[in-house]
Amino acid sequence: MDNIDVRDYLLEKIQNCNCEEGLKLPSENKLAAKFSIPRKRIRDVYLDLEQMGMIESKQGIGHFVKPKRKLLDIVLTGDVSFSEKMKLQTKDYKSVLTRLEQIEMSKLEYPHIEFANCKTLYIIERLRFVDGEPAAIHRSYVNADLFPEIKKERSQLSSIYQFYKTHGIENFESSFTRLSTIFPGKYERMMLHCENLVPIILVESDNWNKDENVQLEYTEILYRSDRFSFQLTNTRKEKGCLC
Structure with missing residues (x-):
């Protein structure tokens, strides 16, 4: 299992999110266990998604989908x-x-x-x-x-x-x-x-x-x-x- 599989899994969740409030994504520990990979690799995926402007991270709270806004x-x-x-x-x-x-x-x-x-x-x-x-x-x-x-x-x-x-x-x-x-x-x-x-x-x-x-x-x-x-x-x- 590589980082791309984790990213694809999260991207599907993000793309299907239509809520006004940011959807909270699974924790790093939960994803590490799900995909049987080190937590650091999960953290790297979340960092990539943040750099893509798709999510925001709140220290000590978790990772959240940025609410979609009208284009x-x-x-x-x-x-x-x-x-x-x-x-x-x-x-x-x-x-x-x-x-x-x-x-x-x-x-x-x-x-x-x-x-x-x-x-x-x-x-x-x-x-x-x-x-x-x-x-x-x-x-x-x-x-x-x-x-x-x-x-x-x-x-x-x-x-x-x-x-x-x-x-x-x-x-x-x-x-x-x-x-x-x-x-x-x-x-x-x-x-x-x-x-x-x-x-x-x-x-x-x-x-x-x-x-x-x-x-x-x-x-x-x-x-x-x-x-x-x-x-x-x-x-x-x-x-x-x-x-």
């Missing part, structure tokens, strides 16, 4: 900003500007960034709070050649969608949306208050001014996977993903 819906394409989507689902939403930095495109250390006809970028990062907790990091790599005075407008940058609207841009288009799963690094764990093994959903896209056929930005959004559910679309070409 927030995200449509990956559309012309509605992330802020507007969240305000429709919760009254407790806040977006905080955490980074505003200008950088030459030639010095950018991210080869995956795809940008057409751009020499200088602004990296604009916002931390999104939902129900009082950090839930997503949104990075926009904005064409600085189009908005040379952007630093003077930092008060408007908590929603890049609203920022574009103040500049008369209303018609957006995206040429791709790419979704992948990563695990948080030190910075993401610190910003999102999540554990090592809580998967992060990374959504990448570009955003164009459709009327002018000019690329406005390249976008990365990092979502805590335990806070959101995602809806996909079959439409081949939709308006920009303004998350």
